[in-house]
Structure formats: structure tokens, C-alpha cells
Amino acid sequence: MPIYSFYIFDRHCECIYVKQWLERERERSSFRPQTANSTISSPATLSEKRVSTPIDAPTNARPPHGRLSVQDDAKLVFGVVFSLRNMVRKLSGPDDNFISYRTSSYKLHYYETPTNLKFVMLTDIRMDNLRVALHQIYINLYVEFVTKNPLSPVEHKGGEGVACELFELGLERFVQTIQDV
């Protein structure tokens, strides 16, 4: 069951980490004839299997018609998540937590740490609740490789200090195990 993307937002409402696996889907679709609703990415990004962008890297090509750039996507995701979280808090008190939502074609899983760090993952609709998985990503990967890294800054402004190699490797491996289940 495919996992489409993964975001981390900090308590200053900034996106500090983005990882998208959907490029793989787009790559396979490049062998089919182009239709009016095609989402084939521009040639510059086709060679990469996945996109993992630090936030202040410039986007090299304009996104294809109808698709948003990675930064815009992250902002929209944050807006949705923030509004839904506030709605849930308002309706059932400050102790309640918004867990996930589902649409007809994807599912969004959400986990917030006590330090207001937000982990968001977009997956296929058949995926079960990934709250535990996001919690494990936080404990075993984020805390170990980002927070405990003596060289990383306290506040990850613009995403610096988060995308270190060990964290990325660990995340890839972890996501593989979730996808294979």
C-alpha cells in the first residue's frame, strides 16, 4: 500500500521536513500516452525516483499544469491540519486529538508531540491508523538523530538540521517496513 508523502511541521508553523514518494508513480505514468489530465512531471525531475527537498532549495522547473510546488503543498497541508486540529479541540475539549481523515483517494494521518511538533503522513486509503507509526518515527528517528545531534540547532528555521543522513536512512527503512505490512 503506497505511502505518498511525509511532512514535519514545527511549533512556529513552519515546514521543517518534506519527503514525497509519489514521484515514483509519476515516473511509471510517463510511458502511457499523454491525456488531458496528465500529471507527468517535467523532464528535469523524471530522473529522480523521489523528491526529498530542504525547504530553501529553489524549485528547478515550474510544476506541471494543475500541480502545486512542494512548498505550496506543504503550506496547504499545514493549513488543513491546523484548522482541523482547532476544530476538534473546540468540539470536544483540549484533551482530544485529531487522528486522521480520509477522502476518496487518500488518507492523512496526524500526530502531534507535546512540544507542538506535528508529523503528517499521506497514504493510500486502505492503510490502517498510522498514529503509532508516527509516534515511533518521532521517538526512534527524530529524537535520536535530530534532537540528540549536538550539531543541530535548537530551532530548525527553514528546515536546517533535520534532513541529516541517518534520519533519512532510518525513515526510508521504516517506511519500507510499513509499506510491506
Added chain:
Amino acid sequence: MVILSILILNKAGGLIYQRHFNEGLNKLSSNDYLVLAGTFHGVHAITSRISPVPGSGGLEVLESDQFRVQCFQTLTGTKLLIFAEPHQPNIDVICRRVYELYADYVMKNPFYQIEMPIRCEQFDRQLVAYIKPKQ
């Protein structure tokens, strides 16, 4: 069947009907419900936009620790929000039945103005009889 509350939003995202059935959600002021409805309408539109797979509909089910919302969007853009307990089965059936009651007692009411708040006594009565039959 434990339904906590039902909200109906019109095409523009305005709240046209709101009713509590069971305890479980905080009681908010009517202004708060209007704001909530507007927010939900906006979020629903954005969720279809951020979809990684092209051609997604809007948000259908929202889960939290203490409740679950199912949003049924009709072909005309009216949204029926059903708030229920997290493990309530068959909310689809309930959605469809509420939509039937809406079509029968609200839309067929000759004095009802479309997209305006619903003030149809028959609709209220039938809804309560369906959702909370022992009241």
C-alpha cells in the same frame, strides 16, 4: 445507534441546520457553529486540492479520539455532517436516511427557501424519531 449531532451546510458553506442528539460534544454558541461550518467548508475544498493522487473528492471521514465525523456531499453541493461515536458502524446508512428525510421534508416543502436555514417542523420531528426513537 449513538449520533452526537448533525449539521447541514448549504452550497456556499453556510450553516442551515444544527441539532444535538446526545451528550459527547461541547455545547457551543450558534456563532461558533457558524464559524465551524465555514471552516469545514474551506477545509473540504482544500483537501481535494492537496491530494497526491489526481481527481480526489473532498474530506469524507474525520477521526479523533472522542468522536468521528462523516461528511456526505450531495450532487448539489449540500454537505451533511454526522458526528458520532468513534466506533459507530453503518454511518453511511444513517447519512443516506438523513438525506432522504431532507429531500422529503425540506426540499418538498413549498415554503422552504433553498439555501436558507431550515425551519421545518416535520423534518425535525422525523429526524428525532429516526435518530433518538425513545425520546
